[in-house]
Amino acid sequence: MSFRSVRSISYRAPKSPNTEFTIVAMAPKGGISDNSALKKLKASQELEKNTWQGISVETVGKPGQGLHAQRGTSTKFLKSHEVLCRQKLDEFKKEKDHRPLLVLFMPVSDHQLVKSALPQNSYSKGNFLQPHELLYKIYKTDAKLVRSIFEASGLYYTDSHDWNIMWIGSSAKPYLYEGLNEYQRISHFPNSFELTRKDRMCANIVAMQKKFGKEAFDFIPDTFILPDEYSDFYNHFYRNKSSQWILKPSASSRGRGIYLIESIDDVPTDESCIISQYIQNPLLINGLKFDIRLYVLITSIEPLKIYIYEEGLARFASEPYTAGNKSNHFIHLTNYSVNKNNNKFVQNNDWRQDDVGHKWSLHALMKHLEGIGVDTDLMWNRIYDLIVKALISVEEIIIDNSRKLGVHRNNCFDLFGFDVLIDSNLKPWLLEVNLTPSLATDAPLDLHIKGNLIADTFNLIGLRAYNRKKECPSKLRSRIRFKQNQCFGVQTRGLSSQSNRIQSPDINKREINKKSKLKEILKETLEEWDRRGGFLRIYPSKDSDAYDQFFGTVRPINKALYKALYKEFSAPDIPISTSAKNLDRPKTSLVKSNTFMEQSSKIIFNEQALDVSNSPPNKNINTIADHTTLVRSKTHIPETLSFYSYPNKQSQKDNITITGDDILICYVSRIIELIRPLSEEKLRKTWKKSIEKFICHNTWENSEINAAWSLCQKLESRLLEMKELKRKTIFRASSPQEHPEAEMLEDIRAHTIEKYSVTQMEGILKSSPLKLVSCIVGRERGLLSDITSSLSKIKTQDGFYAEAESDGENFSKCLEILNSHSKPPSTKGLFSIHRKSSLPYARPHTTSKFRVV
Numbered sequence: 002m003s004f005r006s007v008r009s010i011s012y013r014a015p016k017s018p019n020t021e022f023t024i025v026a027m028a029p030k031g032g033i034s035d036n037s038a039l040k041k042l043k044a045s046q047e048l049e050k051n052t053w054q055g056i057s058v059e060t061v062g063k064p065g066q067g068l069h070a071q072r073g074t075s076t077k078f079l080k081s082h083e084v085l086c087r088q089k090l091d092e093f094k095k096e097k098d099h100r101p102l103l104v105l106f107m108p109v110s111d112h113q114l115v116k117s118a119l120p121q122n123s124y125s126k127g128n129f130l131q132p133h134e135l136l137y138k139i140y141k142t143d144a145k146l147v148r149s150i151f152e153a154s155g156l157y158y159t160d161s162h163d164w165n166i167m168w169i170g171s172s173a174k175p176y177l178y179e180g181l182n183e184y185q186r187i188s189h190f191p192n193s194f195e196l197t198r199k200d201r202m203c204a205n206i207v208a209m210q211k212k213f214g215k216e217a218f219d220f221i222p223d224t225f226i227l228p229d230e231y232s233d234f235y236n237h238f239y240r241n242k243s244s245q246w247i248l249k250p251s252a253s254s255r256g257r258g259i260y261l262i263e264s265i266d267d268v269p270t271d272e273s274c275i276i277s278q279y280i281q282n283p284l285l286i287n288g289l290k291f292d293i294r295l296y297v298l299i300t301s302i303e304p305l306k307i308y309i310y311e312e313g314l315a316r317f318a319s320e321p322y323t324a325g326n327k328s329n330h331f332i333h334l335t336n337y338s339v340n341k342n343n344n345k346f347v348q349n350n351d352w353r354q355d356d357v358g359h360k361w362s363l364h365a366l367m368k369h370l371e372g373i374g375v376d377t378d379l380m381w382n383r384i385y386d387l388i389v390k391a392l393i394s395v396e397e398i399i400i401d402n403s404r405k406l407g408v409h410r411n412n413c414f415d416l417f418g419f420d421v422l423i424d425s426n427l428k429p430w431l432l433e434v435n436l437t438p439s440l441a442t443d444a445p446l447d448l449h450i451k452g453n454l455i456a457d458t459f460n461l462i463g464l465r466a467y468n469r470k471k472e473c474p475s476k477l478r479s480r481i482r483f484k485q486n487q488c489f490g491v492q493t494r495g496l497s498s499q500s501n502r503i504q505s506p507d508i509n510k511r512e513i514n515k516k517s518k519l520k521e522i523l524k525e526t527l528e529e530w531d532r533r534g535g536f537l538r539i540y541p542s543k544d545s546d547a548y549d550q551f552f553g554t555v556r557p558i559n560k561a562l563y564k565a566l567y568k569e570f571s572a573p574d575i576p577i578s579t580s581a582k583n584l585d586r587p588k589t590s591l592v593k594s595n596t597f598m599e600q601s602s603k604i605i606f607n608e609q610a611l612d613v614s615n616s617p618p619n620k621n622i623n624t625i626a627d628h629t630t631l632v633r634s635k636t637h638i639p640e641t642l643s644f645y646s647y648p649n650k651q652s653q654k655d656n657i658t659i660t661g662d663d664i665l666i667c668y669v670s671r672i673i674e675l676i677r678p679l680s681e682e683k684l685r686k687t688w689k690k691s692i693e694k695f696i697c698h699n700t701w702e703n704s705e706i707n708a709a710w711s712l713c714q715k716l717e718s719r720l721l722e723m724k725e726l727k728r729k730t731i732f733r734a735s736s737p738q739e740h741p742e743a744e745m746l747e748d749i750r751a752h753t754i755e756k757y758s759v760t761q762m763e764g765i766l767k768s769s770p771l772k773l774v775s776c777i778v779g780r781e782r783g784l785l786s787d788i789t790s791s792l793s794k795i796k797t798q799d800g801f802y803a804e805a806e807s808d809g810e811n812f813s814k815c816l817e818i819l820n821s822h823s824k825p826p827s828t829k830g831l832f833s834i835h836r837k838s839s840l841p842y843a844r845p846h847t848t849s850k851f852r853v854v
Contacts, residue, residue: 065367142170457534
């Protein structure tokens with residue numbers, strides 16, 4: 002519907018049937034509609050567009066063009082990329098597909114909406130005897146629209162855990178993920194509330210601001226979590242007396258409990274809530290404040306895949322905006338559940354007239370803004386940016402919990418409701434993220450948009466009609482995996498070197514498996530693209546690799562998928578060479594050099610390649626070190642944490658480099674593995690002195706460390722810091738295209754270093770010029786040698802002492818000794834091993850048989 006200068010339409014208010022009034026649609030009053038302001042805004046936008054780095058509408062597309070609009074308006078890049086995707090997808094379709102058939106979902110009309118409440122105890126033994134029958138479950142919500150679409154597509158409701166798809170109205174409990182078949186779908190990822198609870202979202206994004214700078218994550222206003230941060234808010238309040246503040250409960254929805262404060266006395270000191278700086282310059286249409294409800298779908302967290310729906314809602318306040326009247330919710334709040342109670346609220350009665358009333362479609366809003374000369378491209382670039390960064394801020398938490406629960410990469414999906422406010426400078430601000438956005442259909446416009454949204458969501462995630470009875474063995478394996486993860490923990494954050502090491506010695510087999518997995522993921526991604534309906538994929542997308550720097554942990558699968566989609570759209574390759582004729586294990590060379598400085602400032606130990614493919618490192622290492630001369634450039638080399646540097650490119654593709662930092666990280670990890678089961682008071686004073694000296698050395702960038710932590714926890718913190726510095730250095734020295742290869746080479750390095758003995762590692766570390774290393778590796782004997790030597794003399798149950806092969810040389814022998822004790826062993830005056838009941842904290846990440854819980 003096109004805008005006229007003035008249009009007058011009569012309505013009868015829903016809440017007051019005897020009252021008639023008129024709403025007038027016209028151009029916005031003031032603001033960016035003024036020619037001078039609009040020209041100034043366009044100039045600043047054009048400057049930022051020219052320097053924009055990240056996801057853009059040119060490579061993704063732009064929402065608000067109409068539901069299921071013809072894609073003829075696509076950019077040149079999107080058209081060419083669609084051809085490539087179609088060609089690759091056709092190649093996959095030629096292969097035999099053994100998966101069950103997909104279920105097709107369609108939107109429903111008003112007369113198809115279910116009227117009854119959820120049935121109770123509808124699941125019976127008879128349903129299980131029909132293995133091809135499709136079952137759905139609704140949990141902690143009514144979700145009539147979702148139920149209607151399910152039942153229109155042939156699904157039946159069940160109360161059991163034997164369902165094809167489950168729709169949850171709140172955060173899911175861990176037991177709901179237990180024993181899932183790979184074809185089952187559940188509507189939330191574990192711990193996705195980390196983004197949807199207002200206090201958790203604030204904490205996670207503020208943590209990213211501290212890590213990467215506030216400018217990179219400046220899409221939320223200044224926010225404080227109460228009562229914990231009351232003192233910080235108090236100081237901020239009096240430093241910025243002109244600011245207004247709005248208070249919101251931490252875990253509420255639909256505008257409940259939200260109000261603007263008049264004074265500091267209005268702020269509670271004993272309630273869990275957040276308080277944010279109020280945005281005083283919102284963009285106005287017809288003098289009314291509004292926000293945008295955007296629908297964001299996550300189909301996978303590892304690899305990360307993010308979609309945005311092409312249609313949404315613009316929700317208007319029901320009274321003209323003024324900054325003065327703070328007590329009137331109908332002025333400041335845009336929530337539909339709040340404004341529908343106002344007599345002045347106008348409901349939409351025809352979805353075709355989507356620019357009438359106090360709720361518009363996203364298409365109507367974009368048409369209006371573009372009609373008055375506003376360029377919305379940069380606004381959408383910024384919206385894509387805030388969506389991706391907000392999800393990255395919680396990505397690591399969700400992945401850790403998903404691995405712990407043993408869910409398949411396709412089991413979970415999340416349909417979030419992002420509430421975004423646009424200010425008068427067309428800058429988007431993230432207000433909140435809804436875990437389960439409202440699917441109420443009070444107006445025809447709601448049913449039209451939300452009905453298509455839900456149908457497109459279920460089609461995109463790809464629900465398959467699997468035979469539940471036949472798939473029982475698969476579910477049994479999932480339950481076993483779940484129980485194992487619960488009992489033994491999972492390898493997530495890499496607190497020890499062993500949790501990151503390659504378990505299988507067959508490198509070639511692992512490479513082939515990774516190639517097969519990537520091919521499968523690429524196929525799934527292209528199939529999702531083919532079923533996308535009204536969704537636009539914003540991650541991965543062209544130039545989305547600019548966001549790799551914000552991930553807490555490097556995700557090789559994200560990089561490999563991006564490379565397959567946008568760099569090399571031929572046969573998918575794993576991050577290292579996988580040609581049939583060149584699957585030999587790479588050779589290894591030892592190189593030491595200084596990092597975080599000029600590339601020329603490095604210490605080269607050896608340029609000769611050392612072949613370790615068939616045997617572990619031997620005395621050749623010492624020979625190499627003995628015959629090596631240290632070569633330094635004239636550039637001054639300051640004392641830094643690391644003493645390595647990665648060349649931009651390997652001179653030979655079949656060579657990898659093991660650096661001094663690789664050795665140091667492995668060395669510290671082994672120390673942690675050995676001292677963790679021991680109570681701190683039983684450690685030798687010389688050991689504690691060496692470890693404390695290492696932890697408190699002035700080399701560390703982060704000099705502050707939690708004094709309440711145990712000695713082992715402090716050492717683990719320094720280990721994580723070393724790994725993070727190493728990761729940043731590797732990626733700074735390589736191009737984004739080379740990141741997946743660098744990550745794969747890291748795995749091979751860790752596997753190779755496993756074969757080094759303690760003596761060999763200390764022989765390499767002793768030659769380091771860093772004073773930090775000398776804290777734990779002295780001239781005579783290193784700390785690890787001393788610990789392993791003592792541990793090797795622990796008395797076993799048979800009354801014998803299990804000696805190592807040589808003076809503390811065999812590290813794995815000591816771990817075997819620890820694992821062999823079913824009872825606390827007696828010692829020879831050294832120390833005692835405290836078992837489960839005596840240790841103060843859990844350590845779920847250990848890969849050793851000797852578990853501490």
